[in-house]
Structures are given as C-alpha cells and as structure tokens.
Amino acid sequence: MAEPETEPQTLDELAAEAELDFSEAEHDELMALRAERDELKDRFMRALADAENSRKRAERDRREAENYGGSKLARDMLPVYDNLRRALQTLSDDQKAAQSALIEGIELTMRELINVFKKHGIEPIVPEVGDRFDPQAHQAMFEAALPGTRSGDIIQVMTEGFYLHDRLLRPAQVGVSSTPAS
Numbered sequence: 115m116a117e118p119e120t121e122p123q124t125l126d127e128l129a130a131e132a133e134l135d136f137s138e139a140e141h142d143e144l145m146a147l148r149a150e151r152d153e154l155k156d157r158f159m160r161a162l163a164d165a166e167n168s169r170k171r172a173e174r175d176r177r178e179a180e181n182y183g184g185s186k187l188a189r190d191m192l193p194v195y196d197n198l199r200r201a202l203q204t205l206s207d208d209q210k211a212a213q214s215a216l217i218e219g220i221e222l223t224m225r226e227l228i229n230v231f232k233k234h235g236i237e238p239i240v241p242e243v244g245d246r247f248d249p250q251a252h253q254a255m256f257e258a259a260l261p262g263t264r265s266g267d268i269i270q271v272m273t274e275g276f277y278l279h280d281r282l283l284r285p286a287q288v289g290v291s292s293t294p295a296s
Contacts, residue, residue: 241274253286265291269290
C-alpha cells in the first residue's frame, strides 16, 4: 500500500519534529548557507543561459561563414561571367560557323561557371525590358523618357545582378523610364 503524500517540510519543521533545538548562532549559520546556496544556484543558471546563448551564436556564425564566407570570391568572379556572356552575345552567325570549336568551348565554360554558381547558392537576377524597377534588386544607371512606357519601367538591361543565398551580391544594372504619367 502506498504511503500517504505529505507536504514538504522546512528545516525548522523537521528540526521541531525531531525535537532538535537550534541555537541562535546555528540558525544564523543555516540562513547564511541557504542564502549562499540560492546565490550559487542563480549564478549557475545564468552561466548555463550564457553557455546556451554562446552555442547558438557560434552555430549562427558558422552557418553565416559557410553561406557567405566566399562572397568576396563570388563578387570577383562576376566580371568573368559578364565577359563570357558578352563574348557569346556579340558573335555573328558567320563567326559561330567559322569558329565553332572555340565557341563551343566558351559555351561549355559559361555553363560550368553557372553550375558552380548554383552549387554555391549564387542565383542570377535577370530583369526583362518592361519589368518594374525594384530598388532592392536593381541599380538605375540612367533615366530616360521613352514613349510607350510608364515611369519606373525597365527600358534597358546592362548587366545581370546576383543573389548569394538571400543576400544581394550585385544589383542588376538597368535603365529606367522617366516618362511622366499622362
């Protein structure tokens, strides 16, 4: 049979039950020990919380270093992408036919560079003419009034932009319409 549950007792109650008689000095010493215990428990809990916060901060810093540590290298590789893209865009059909092996090599290099970018979380920002200007992803290189467009429409794309995971690595460079509303 289970024993009846009783309320927890204080040391004073236990001492009275055991018919112990504490002197005033012993009682003061006991109270000082309790206060010290409570202070040490509080310091321990704070140290535990600090350790947990440090662990979380270190984990966040590790993730950020993993995701964004190569941003300088990635930014330095963007002109290589731009130059390969420009080289492929400027070729005429006659040049493509005459230099097919060279062109194929440039295209393969471009595809490999795009694959490496994707592997490392680098995604292009590819605005189209007619899209709305987004200051979070685009950099306006010039403004011009162009008939048939609305103010804030992209009228020319100079270079693509890029995100590194969720951070802007480079904004897309665009021309924007300043045509006043009619």
